[in-house]
Amino acid sequence: MTNPKVAKVVIGLPVEGPFDYAIDSSIDRPVKAGQRVRVLFNRRVCVGYVVGTASSSAFEKLNPILAVLECEPVLTENDLKFVKMFSDYYGCSFGEGIETFLPPALRRKKSLEEGIPFKNTVRSGIFDTKKILICDLTRHKRWPFIIEHARGVVDNGGSVIVLVPDLSYIKETSAALKEVFCESAVVLDKKLTTKKELSQWAQIRQGVYSVVVGTRSAVFAPVTNLGLIIVIEDDDASYKQEQTPHYHAVSTALMRAQVEGCGVMVAGSSPSAEIWEQARKDQWDKMVMAGEGHVTMQVVDMNNYNPGKTSIFSFPLQNAIKAALDKKENVIIYMNRRGFSTRTSCQKCGWTMKCPRCNVNLSYLYSKNVMVCRHCSNKQTLPEICPGCHTSSYLKSTGRGVEKLESDAARLFPYARIHRYDRETDVFPQGADIVITTQAIFRQRGNWTASLAAILDFDDQMHHIDFRAGQKAFALLIHLRQMTRDKMIIQTRMPDSYSIKTAKDMNYDSFYCQELKFRKELKLPPYRNLVELGVRGLNEKAVLEVSQTLFEVLENDAPKGMEIFEPHAHVNPKLRDQYRFTILLKGRSVESILSHVKPILKSTRKRNIIITINVDP
DNA sequence: AGCACGCCGACT
DNA sequence: GTCGGCGTGCTC
Numbered sequence: 180m181t182n183p184k185v186a187k188v189v190i191g192l193p194v195e196g197p198f199d200y201a202i203d204s205s206i207d208r209p210v211k212a213g214q215r216v217r218v219l220f221n222r223r224v225c226v227g228y229v230v231g232t233a234s235s236s237a238f239e240k241l242n243p244i245l246a247v248l249e250c251e252p253v254l255t256e257n258d259l260k261f262v263k264m265f266s267d268y269y270g271c272s273f274g275e276g277i278e279t280f281l282p283p284a285l286r287r288k289k290s291l292e293e294g295i296p297f298k299n300t301v302r303s304g305i306f307d308t309k310k311i312l313i314c315d316l317t318r319h320k321r322w323p324f325i326i327e328h329a330r331g332v333v334d335n336g337g338s339v340i341v342l343v344p345d346l347s348y349i350k351e352t353s354a355a356l357k358e359v360f361c362e363s364a365v366v367l368d369k370k371l372t373t374k375k376e377l378s379q380w381a382q383i384r385q386g387v388y389s390v391v392v393g394t395r396s397a398v399f400a401p402v403t404n405l406g407l408i409i410v411i412e413d414d415d416a417s418y419k420q421e422q423t424p425h426y427h428a429v430s431t432a433l434m435r436a437q438v439e440g441c442g443v444m445v446a447g448s449s450p451s452a453e454i455w456e457q458a459r460k461d462q463w464d465k466m467v468m469a470g471e472g473h474v475t476m477q478v479v480d481m482n483n484y485n486p487g488k489t490s491i492f493s494f495p496l497q498n499a500i501k502a503a504l505d506k507k508e509n510v511i512i513y514m515n516r517r518g519f520s521t522r523t524s525c526q527k528c529g530w531t532m533k534c535p536r537c538n539v540n541l542s543y544l545y546s547k548n549v550m551v552c553r554h555c556s557n558k559q560t561l562p563e564i565c566p567g568c569h570t571s572s573y574l575k576s577t578g579r580g581v582e583k584l585e586s587d588a589a590r591l592f593p594y595a596r597i598h599r600y601d602r603e604t605d606v607f608p609q610g611a612d613i614v615i616t617t618q619a620i621f622r623q624r625g626n627w628t629a630s631l632a633a634i635l636d637f638d639d640q641m642h643h644i645d646f647r648a649g650q651k652a653f654a655l656l657i658h659l660r661q662m663t664r665d666k667m668i669i670q671t672r673m674p675d676s677y678s679i680k681t682a683k684d685m686n687y688d689s690f691y692c693q694e695l696k697f698r699k700e701l702k703l704p705p706y707r708n709l710v711e712l713g714v715r716g717l718n719e720k721a722v723l724e725v726s727q728t729l730f731e732v733l734e735n736d737a738p739k740g741m742e743i744f745e746p747h748a749h750v751n752p753k754l755r756d757q758y759r760f761t762i763l764l765k766g767r768s769v770e771s772i773l774s775h776v777k778p779i780l781k782s783t784r785k786r787n788i789i790i791t792i793n794v795d796p
Numbered sequence: 797a798g799c800a801c802g803c804c805g806a807c808t
Numbered sequence: 809g810t811c812g813g814c815g816t817g818c819t820c
Contacts, residue, residue: 221797
């Protein structure tokens, strides 16, 4: 076989390639797919990635490859196949996909001559491609099954990737795995120095570790002989990347498993409806382990309460708290709003304190005496005199956050030790009688539990304009239940919600049956696919105009069966000074939506306006 | 993305 | 006259 003369190269930019480059005789290393090369692209020197070779090119005047950055490819053939599939699905270029796969240090021009040996020890193992869904309320019963399967793969010479939602799961996960796999298990740490990160990456590539644990991006761990991917709590929102490419680590894991021909195990206490349906359709092995079930759930119908007149603590809740305190038991009060108030405005002219960059109401943090933006964390001091009318000095705070709740509770239960635990709190108040908390409580994933747990703002979870609201509410109840020993109280104006009823009976089948029925009726995922186009820029009018014309062009010859929704303000319409609009497309497959969208986007480019693709938002 | 080219209006 | 805004097209 003669050496190829032409290399097909892609670049980490939003341009499709590949581009042909000449392999001159000055290149002393063999050029192979998966290698990083230095090339001149559009008059600039940058890093390119070889995705193939050829003996000739249709282009006459080729630029030469300037250098080959390392002997052994940084991507294997399977990696390339997987990244190609990933890029096509998420609507980014092949090159951008490769840069998502590689650690940041390898995306830059750094030549690795000083030498990290990327020896690709290819031992092709044949692994079970079985897919398993474990639905485990307790989070403990799953571990013997996880260990058993991982053990089987490792004993067979394979390696395992374990995905966890965030740092709070790393401890229990790595503890359980290191006990069995000892030094051959490694935790990916994003806070490593560039050098350490690179050497860890190379070690994984060389097969030093057989079990790799990490968050979202660990789905790209360059392991050899991948035999199994384990996903913990697949419904957690942090599996979705909020920057482009907007990938979802669980869908990405399934693609990788398909390319590698390996198994997948999803273990969670509230699996996403999407995974539940996929497990049914593709006949995964399914294991449902509902909890021991000593926890009772009491629903308090708040339709009978006037929150203005009575306390936000309903009478049944007050009684339950009193009873718990009398028995020297502890209590969690959950409300997912930090700060003291959610709106501060002038009583005279109605002027309201808003974040100048994000245009949302600022929350007042009593503990720090500042106004804070919940999106960009921009802090401001509370003005002495209303900047609206320059006369009134009384800015009134309304809307209840956990800090306000803390003072309410102190009034009702003066003898209790009451502590607040939110994003600002460093140390968990282990010995408190009453812990008043936001979703920050879920960072506290130890064995700590409370006798009584109450949710005060359940309806706020349900009222989000989010088709996953029911799923999220169900998950919230399940997760809070895991921290409860005896009783839960849910204050709500929708006591008949199926999320509550099914969580109360611990009836997984019933929840997913109703959730999926709702999704099917409204033609929502997993029965349809969504793609969200984001249009953003500093000039609000220009952003709106581009959104409108883009919508019209998309609408113009939309394929049959595709729905396109009018541009609307993003959930967070102004972020970091940029105005944001979105256009939602619904279709029978992501591929069909993207093939309609991509050519149109190519021709609607506008200065100072950025259009992004978010598949499965 | 980033850059060159080319086309218009409004300044010395 | 020319400086500079911005739409258009291209990158092997």
